[in-house]
Amino acid sequence: MSANAENTLIQALQDPALYDHPVNEFRVIETHISQVILTGDYAYKIKKPMDFGFLDFSTLERRKHFCEEELRLNRRLAPNLYLEVLPITGTPEKPCLGGSGEAFEYAVRMRQFNQDELFDKRQERGDLPPELLTSLARQVAQFHDSLPSIPDDKPLGTPESVYAAMQENFDQIRPLLDDPALLKQLDNLEEWTRTTFERQRDLIASRRANGLVRECHGDLHLANITVFEDQVTVFDCIEFNEPFRWIDVINDLAFLLMDLESRKEPELANLVLNTYLEYRGDCHCCRCTRPTGRWSEARLPCSPWVTRA
Structure with missing residues (x-):
């Protein structure tokens, strides 16, 4: 059509x-x-x-x-x-x-559902109470626990595939820039990404080997969360691209943490992370949440911008 x-x-x-x-x-x-x-x-x-x-x-x-x-x-x-x-x-x-x-x-x-109940709308009007984020964090933790691990023969979630997803961002964005200052900034960010990834390579591999790469949501941010029938409800997960959803569970959560921090809600981000960790006990994830997880998950909000440009 x-x-x-x-x-x-x-x-x-x-x-x-x-x-x-x-x-x-x-x-x-x-x-x-x-x-x-x-x-x-x-x-x-x-x-x-x-x-x-x-x-x-x-x-x-x-x-x-x-x-x-x-x-x-x-x-x-x-x-x-x-x-x-x-x-x-x-x-x-x-x-x-x-x-x-x-x-x-x-x-x-x-x-x-009522569009005013979307979490991004609630946050914008200052109506995102901690109890909703606590409920959300527990729900995400339970969801991640319920998922089977990636099959050994599926080539996703490996260090190579994780880095390829991040590198794709730079490859898509660079041809669209002509400002030398922006290109320099992109080069610096690319180098930071490469060196940080190398430090985390073994951790990424071990987490996959331990079964923490699963078929996750893939697009977990405030605009995809609402209150429906008095329950916190997560919707609109990634159906169109397997590598975007077959990811480490902490990468799934990292997108939400990144969204909260970008909206200047660090206390709520910490509440979500702490509640999630209390439920799942995945304390080793803190070694990879900040350096690689949140940047790699930035690929999705970036991709629509690239296509519009």
Whole structure:
């Protein structure tokens, strides 16, 4: 489906007669990789036909596959939020949700939640109490404990793959810069990353050998956490790129800590880390959280900026 056909579809889907539930009002939230149609009680997420290299939704088969992966992965943490994958039949001009004909597109159907409950919104208005972060940290710790370790034959989470993910940032960003000062800053950061990684190489390898590389969330920051049905709920994990989610569990947590610190919330970051460690007892992770974990997890917020540029 072309981008023009997708826009036609999004417009056509804003018709209350197409839905088997009442529609209060339509609102569309667009990101660089998807469009989400809000209807009141339910939301319908449709992936854009894009190929960014690290993400490939370019064919119908791939979009269907990643819709199914999104459902599978997110039901681990948000089973009440993620409901089903729906085929869209008919035509972009006259679509049918869940029809019996041949599908030309797919959507993930979710329960809709109050956008004001997102943790990033709560933090911005000074309404992110410690008890919510404590609950979140315990939930993440329990989630990490429940995950199986990476199979030995899967070549992810090794020191080489961890460094490759970090190096990819520099390779993508450098061609976009022409300011000598910025290029110098990038060179310094690249050198710091290389030397710090070399100091941590053995630790990264040992943590993988000890089973701490698992199929994690991969995008754990405040904008992907909400309160739904009076429960802290983590959603929108990475479905489109295995190396982004098959990571050391502490890298998963590091993204959240980095987000809190960047928002000048160091006390909350420490609360999350301490609560997590109290539950899991993974004290050795503190050796790698600051030097490599948080920088390597910066690749995801960086990637959309690269594609927009």
